[in-house]
Amino acid sequence: MRAFxxxxxxxxxxxxVEKLVEEGYQVRCLVRQTSNLQWLQKKQVELYYGDLRTPAQLSPAVRDVDVVFHLAGVTRGHREEDFIAGNFTTTMNLLEACKNSGPAQQKFVFVSSQAAGGPSMAGTPLSEEEALHPISSYGRSKRMAEEAVLEFAHDRHATIIRPPSVYGPRDRDFFKLFKSCRFGFLPMIGDGTQKMSLIYISDLIAGLLAAMKKEAAGEIFFMTSDEVVTFADLARAISLAMGVQPHLLHIPLPLVKLIAIAAALSSRLTKKPPFITRDKFEEMKQPAWLCSSEKARRMLDFQSTTTLAQGMQKTASWYHENGWL
Ligand SMILES: NC(=O)c1ccc[n+]([C@@H]2O[C@H](COP(=O)([O-])OP(=O)(O)OC[C@H]3O[C@@H](n4cnc5c(N)ncnc54)[C@H](OP(=O)(O)O)[C@@H]3O)[C@@H](O)[C@H]2O)c1
Known part of the structure; x- marks a missing residue:
């Protein structure tokens, strides 16, 4: 089997990619001239140089593959048009290449995001049936890409996965919390009661493979751990994994809002992206970001087996072993 x-x-x-190689797939990896290839080095993979913004480069890449996993995307930015270009237009380009050049039976698995669905009510995890209300440019661009994939799925085999925040080895976002924990403090935005869904990387990878192997054309799945996590839970799990008892540095939401406004103003002057955006503030102030894996469990036999405590422990060990901490 060949995967792109x-x-x-x-x-x-x-x-x-690592998991696919382990399972015996021939893997073709889309990379750019500027890509950091540290995780692909010494792997039995074919590197294919191209950019999703350049449609002509995509057809040869998908011509002879059985499955396309589309994970490339833009998660950081501040202008709506950058997210649309990086998440929607690029997805359209790839779908067009698959339609024109990919074999008819080719499978397409698109990694969208919980952000496409939007936040949830405090106690009720969002399901795939509920109305969508993305509240960020990122979420809206992912939703637009989902719509394109659903359209494509009228005549092709395509499946959409919406993970919540993902953590584990190699992740740089949660890593910031581990780093500040090492210095003896953890910043806590708001009152720390926001509820969130999370997933450990290897559970998500198993889910992506299940989405490819099972019959799930035209379907959307949230994939998450069942644990409902607050910042207090997260802080506890990271502290335990690090063997450190950090001080919680409370940062009230109104202060975050002020910082976001100041960052936007300074970004206009410096022409550099702000380090915190209004979108991020809007996300932080929601009472809950919960989603449910019930459908993935039912249709894909998906299971998230890693608890928060185990996942954070494994992640901390990896950061230590790899000299990040
Ligand atoms: N991490 C999470 O918590 C999370 C949660 C939900 C959904 N997701 C989604 O999962 C996917 C992967 O996330 P990640 O955390 O692994 O992101 P990441 O580490 O930032 O990787 C993004 C990848 O996309 C590539 N890319 C971006 N624009 C491209 C273009 N025009 N052409 C070719 N490649 C391009 C990047 O290549 P370069 O290295 O060359 O820039 C990089 O390989 C994303 O679609 C993201 O929206 C992530």
Whole structure:
């Protein structure tokens, strides 16, 4: 079996590539001249140089593959048009290449995001049937890409996965919390009661493979651990994994809002992306970001087996072993 992976050198993509190679797939990895290839080095993979913004480069890449895993995307930015270009237009380009050049029976697995669905009510995890209300440019661009994939799925085999925040080895976002924990403090935005869903990287990778192997054309799945996590839970799990008792540094939401406004103003002057955006603030102030894996469990036999405590322990060990901490 041949697989083509976009976003192959990133956090989730490189873990997926590793698993596919382990399972005996021939893997073609989309990378750019500027991509950092540290996680793909010494791997039995074919590197295919191209950019999703350049449609002509994509057809040869998908011509002879059985499955396309589309993970490449833009998660950081501040202008709506950058997210649309990086998540929607790029997905359209890839779908067009698959339609024109990929074999008819080719499978397409698209990694969208919980952000496409939007936040949840405090006590009720979002399901795939509920109305969508993305609240960020990122979420809206992922939703637009989902719509394109659903359209494509009228005549092709395509499946959409919406993970919540993903953590584990190689991740740089949660790593910031581990780093500050090492220095003896953890910043806590708001009152720390926001409820969130999370997933450990290897559980998500198993889910992506299940989405490819099972019959799930035209379907959307949230994939998450069942644990409902607050910042207090997260802080406890990271502290235990690090063997450190950090001080919680409370940062009230109104202060975050002020910082986001100041960052936007300074970004206009410096022409550099703000380090915190209004979108991020809007996400932080929601009472809950919960989603449910019930459908994935039912249709894909998906299971998230890693608890928060275990996942954070494994992640901390990896950061230590790899000299990140
Ligand atoms: N991490 C999470 O918590 C999370 C949660 C939900 C959903 N997701 C989704 O999962 C996917 C992977 O996330 P990640 O955390 O692994 O991200 P990541 O580490 O930032 O990787 C992003 C990847 O996309 C590639 N890429 C971006 N634009 C491209 C383009 N125009 N052409 C070719 N490649 C391009 C990047 O290549 P370069 O290295 O060359 O830039 C990189 O390989 C994303 O679609 C993200 O939206 C992530």
């Amino acid at each position: 992976v976009t976003g192959s050198n990133g956090f989730i993509g490189s873990s997926l």
